Amino acid sequence: MLTQLRHLVFGSPLPSADLGETRLDKVRALAALSPDALASVAYANQEIYLGLLVAGAAGLGHAFRLALVISCLLYTSPSPRDRTRSRMPSSACKKTTTTL
Secondary structure, three states: OHHHHHHHHHOOOOOHHHOOOOOOOHHHHHHHHHHHHHHHHHHHHHHHHHHHHHHHHHHHOOHHHHHHHHHHHHHHOOOHHHHHHHHOOHHHHOOOOOOO
């Protein structure tokens, strides 16, 4: 019973002498070669994740110093609003309120 089911699902076995020279049809070739491409795609994502994990862990030690440098640069650099105000006449800088 099991051999009949296997013969029905997989077909008749090929003779050993013809195995090296037998060409696969498109359906069998796709079934045989597709798992290789799928595995490569799955492992590529895993390796990218591991690389980012290692880089992130290595960069975490520099995060505080980098944040301090960025904060100092932002504190010492003038804002565009300050530069614009310095070029305006003093009357334009005053806030005016209108009442209706």
